[in-house]
Amino acid sequence: MKKYFGSIIFFSMAITVAAQLNINLFITDFKLSVAVICFPAFLFIAQSFPVIPVTVFGxxxxxxxxxxxxxxQNGRLSGAVRSYYPEVIFYLCYGLAFYLYTRSLGxxxxxxxxxxxPLFAIDxxxxxxxxxxxxxLEAFTPKAQASxxxxxxxRTAVIWCVLTVFAHYRLLLLKQEHEERYKRLVLLISKLDGEVMWMKKNTTLIEDTMNTSYRxxxxxxxxxxxxxxxxxxxxxAKDIHEVKKEYLLIMRGISETLDEELEGDGMYLDELLELLKDTMIRSAAEHKKKLTMETDCRDRVYTNRHYALMSIFRNLFVNALEAAEKDEVHIYVKEQAEEDMFIFTVTDDGPGVREEDQADIFKAGFSTKINFSTGEVNRGxxxxxxxxxxxxxxxGTLALSSIPGSxxxxxxxxxEKMKVVV
Structure with missing residues (x-):
């Protein structure tokens, strides 16, 4: 209710202020203002625009x-009420007619x-x-009618121009919103694709555990x-078997949904990296870190395996961000083609990986990242x-090289595994 009354006051004040922009026509005190332009403009912006209350208060x-x-100006109001009360009649008539027209829109x-x-006729x-x-009756003279x-x-032409600008601006906002949603959707699918692969690996472990229990x-x-x-x-053994069945059903449902999406169009590598860059910069800011990322793509690489690639790069970027001890993190990504291979390098300026840890860093569950405030260990x-x-x-192959600071x-x-067009 408070918000409703607040909107009435705001719109009414806007109309009052807009009414100060006016010109006199052929008779004194007959002012043509831009205030009535606000009615359709406000309705276009806010579908719940309260026409009648704003008309009265306006x-x-x-x-x-x-x-x-x-x-x-004069220090007195002599004759002012008589001069300006017809303008009140104008706004009340305009507002009522405009309200009836909006009601007809259903x-x-x-x-x-x-x-x-309709707006021309109402005006x-x-x-x-x-x-x-x-x-x-002098209102019907040719001069008055022409005016x-x-x-x-x-005013109707101005209203049309204003609504056209608003419409294009609305389309621009919708386009930006859709692009942002698409980015989030692509990242979500990439994450799910990676998790499904991990789930598939775990089915072997579940099967082995069930067999061990039965033996x-x-x-x-x-x-x-x-x-x-x-x-x-x-x-x-029976319980593990039941868990396995439920696990496989869940995994199959997710996989079928992803398969439908994964069969879609592909993506260029530079666009993929740019999408990840924006996401990682926001993620770094949430952790009070500043991330700068440089990309050097020598080839115009297009692939329909973009979800898997995105999962690869995202995990490498997250690893660099989490391992960083400084507040500023720099990541450099390079792509180049050599004969029948694509070579990607991801370099960060973090503390590096200790030599004794390099042999285990790709093992599941291995992690050197510990949150000392909570005691939580990264799942690795x-x-x-x-x-x-x-x-x-x-x-392909994955290799690691590390020294302190890089x-x-x-x-x-x-x-051929990328299914690319270069």
């Missing part, structure tokens, strides 16, 4: 502002092209009624058929996933 505000100006958005004639009619209050017809045409049951059963341990081992799956994607999906990951992928 008319009162315009009338009060006229009297205030007269008093400030909730549809105001169309600037279809509204030209002309409201001006005619005001003139009838001011000069009676209000010209005024109605001019344990058989051994215990050979020793003692009524052994509680044997029954427990069998129950564990990112680089393992990168290795699996590079070697499993692309048939770490470089080198990825070599056969060109």
């Amino acid at each position: 008319a009162v505000g315009v009338f009060a502002s006229r009297l205030l100006l007269v008093w400030l 909730g549809s958005r105001l169309d600037r092209n279809r509204a030209i004639l 002309y009619g409201a001006n005619l009624i005001e003139l009838l209050f001011r000069i009676r 209000i017809l010209l005024a109605a045409a001019a 344990l049951y058989e051994r215990l059963k050979e020793r003692d058929e009524s052994s509680p341990l044997a029954r427990s081992a069998l129950k564990v 799956l990112g680089l393992n996933l990168v290795k699996d994607l590079v070697e499993g999906q692309f048939g 770490t470089t990951f080198t990825i070599r992928i056969p060109q």
Whole structure:
């Protein structure tokens, strides 16, 4: 309710202020202002624009502002009320007619092209009624009619121009919003694609665990058929089997959904890296770090394996960001083609990887990143996933070279695995 009254006051004040931009026509105190342009403009911006309340408060505000100006200029209000009350009639008539027109739209958005004639008629009619209050039947003289017809045409033309600008601006905002949603969707699919691959790896572990549990049951059963341990081992094997079935159903559902999306169009590598760059810069800012990223793509690489590539680069970027000890992080990405291979290098200026850790860094669960304030240890799956994607999906190789102050990951992928057009 407070918001509703606030909008009424805001719109009414805007109309009052806009009414101060006016010109006099052929008779004294008959002012043509730009205030009525606000009615369709506000309705175009806000579908819930309260026409009637704003009409009443706006008319009162315009009338009060006229009297205030007269008093400030002359120190008295002699004749001012009589001079300006017809303007109140104009705003009330315009607002009521405009309200009836908007009601006839049935909730549809105001169309600037279809509204030209109705808005022209409303403007002309409201001006005619005001003139009838001011000069009676002289309002029908050719001079008076020509004036209000010209005024109605001019204001309607301005309204059309304003609504056209608003429409193009709205389209621009929608385009930007859709682009942002697309970026988030692409990143989400990339993350899901990586997680599904990890889930597929885990199915083997689940199968092995179930088989181990069942073999344990058989051994215990050979020793003692009524052994509680044997029954427990069998129950564990059955439970793991049920978990496996549910796990596979979930994974299949996600995979089928992703497969439909993954069959879509591809993406250029430089666009992919630019998308990741924007995302990682925002992510770094959330962790109170400043990230700068340079990319050097020698070839115009296009691939329909962009989700997997995005997962590879995103995990490498996240790894660099999390490993950084400084507040400023710099990442350099380079792409070049050599014979039948694409070579990608990702270099960061972090603390580097200790020599004794380099042999284990691609193993699942290995992590050197600890949050000392919470005691939370990173799950250590990112680089393992990168290795699996590079070697499993692309048939490539992943290598690490690191010294204090610099770490470089080198990825070599056969060109035919990328399904590219260069």
